[in-house]
Amino acid sequence: MAMHLPTDTDDILHADEHLIQSFADLNDLKNKDALTVVTAAEGYYVTESNGNQLIDGIGGLWCVNVGHKRQEIIDAISRQLNTLDYYSTFYNFTHPTAAKLADKVAQLAPGDLNHVYFANSGSVANDSAIRILHHYNNRLGRPHKKKILSRIGAYHGSTHLSVAMTTPAYSKGWDSASELVHHIQCPHFWKEGGEMTEAEFLDSLVDDLEMNIHNIGAENIAAFIAEPVMGAGGVIMAPQGYHARMAKVCADNEIKYISDEVVTSFGRLGHFFASKEMFGITPDIITTAKGLTSGYQPLSATILSDEIYEVISRPGEVFLHGMTYSGHPAAAAAGLANIALMEQERIPEQVRHTGKVFENLLKTLDSLELVGEVRGSHFMIGIEFIKDKANKIPFAEQDMVGMKVAQAAQKRGLIARPLGNCLILSPPLILDEPIINTIYEILRDSIIEVSARI
Structure with missing residues (x-):
């Protein structure tokens, strides 16, 4: 007899009380509102249990290179x-x-x-x-x-x-x-x-x-x-x-x-x-x-x-x-x-073009006051947020500006990975230029929003 998976968000979160997440503040996760429940994925999108679609800006965890749900x-x-x-x-x-x-x-x-x-x-x-x-x-x-x-x-x-x-x-x-x-x-x-x-x-x-x-x-x-x-x-x-x-x-x-x-x-x-x-x-x-x-x-x-x-x-x-x-x-x-x-599909060869489009476009975010440096190569980018750009004075560790920008981005439909006062992007390698532009706009709007708040 098959074991049925929970489909309702509350039921999923109830079952999740027994799951230990990696690299997480386990005390914070006792508040189940802090969890994102992913139930499906296709291409460069993942779907939440409430039906919302999010761009998978982190490729699962640096890894879903050819995209989700490849039937082959x-x-x-x-x-x-x-x-x-x-x-x-x-x-x-x-x-x-x-x-x-x-x-x-x-x-x-x-x-x-x-x-x-x-x-x-x-x-x-x-x-x-x-x-x-x-x-x-x-x-x-x-x-x-x-x-x-x-x-x-x-x-x-x-x-x-x-x-x-x-x-x-x-x-x-x-x-x-x-x-x-x-x-x-x-x-x-x-x-x-x-x-x-x-x-x-x-x-x-x-x-x-x-x-x-x-x-x-x-x-x-x-x-x-x-x-x-x-x-x-x-x-x-x-x-x-x-x-x-x-x-x-x-x-x-x-x-x-x-x-x-x-x-x-x-x-x-x-x-x-x-x-x-x-x-x-x-x-x-x-x-x-x-x-x-x-x-x-x-x-x-x-x-x-x-x-x-x-x-x-x-x-x-x-x-x-x-x-x-x-x-x-x-x-x-x-x-x-x-x-x-x-x-x-010559994916590595495509990345030599589209990855550079992604890299070069995201590097223009360093014009924003909150951004100290945009670094990386192709589909592997880090954005460092800084308190005082002219003097390279960093935010305190507890400021967690990366998390604030990640949360603002997720509300706009993009998953990005916070790392202290940095944000990391490592999306699937199948992105085309229109979705690259969408990611850029979401990031720019999210950084401007957080900059205004802090």
Whole structure:
């Protein structure tokens, strides 16, 4: 007998009393009026339980790249479940869908990143990268080479290890594996550059990396992990040439470079992977999730270079790492169908045009008095609100101007993500120019409204 879902808003909210939301003020959510109940979605719209349609300006959570309700992906998942609903890629088992997806991902990844470990979230992908590198160094007789360099402002996940690599603000009041991680300087020129030119600031960032390697000891450092564009830390773009210079310092010190492309891959910046195409590097490991299936199934990938794989696959030891749902058939089917859609409709190529239209139009919002900086690239934009624009005096953390603007935008029909005194946009990649203009008008009107109130 089928279990019927609640459809009335009050019934949904009553059932929701048992649900723990992620990254939420759980005390505030005891007031159920604070919740938005989403019951359906199609294209770049989601529908509330009261029937209102909202533009999904955050793509679910950076992930619904091809848009909602794409029948091609839904049918691929259904066909797979009717053929092979579940089997693991543990031990000596494989299946056609995971094997084909691994082959396709390896074809799309740059350089010699030819070996793919599947899991079910970006957090686990990054956790797996570190665990694999620790094992790699053990096999090379370097048991002390375990420390990880990350950055202030980074976001790498929410497991005990991945949140340690995330900027410390996300661990406030919580424990993590912080003894393994050292955070270096945030590469945000607008906020951190002071009186320096951007070139001087870049030099200072490289100096900071070299100083930290010297202080910790290269012999103790396994990896440096970096997002090509920082996401949940506020959509921060490093100075041009940053990643190439950081990668060279790492290579010179035998430190592996992990590119966290959980957000930036699969079209968000106009390419299947951004590391090489946009930032000129071929890292040792790429991690990805979100856009890999456009959120239709939970799936992530940790993509390893040939050199790393050859070490961890030497005879004599078992690869003692695995998840029950690694390479899940339905998730792999979603990934293959998602990539096929992107290739058939040339979505990454379209984003190189429409993403730039979105970026350039939203960057004109910096003419508003409340806006200190609009930053990011293509369909990945952050808007920073500031108390005193001329002197770059920020609002207090408790002012939560981002939330105020997000609430004003939602009343006008747009979901945007508040982050303290910032607002983040990461919509589906299928936006056309008319809806881009609508998003711009909603944001502009919402910012003007909040500016008048505060």
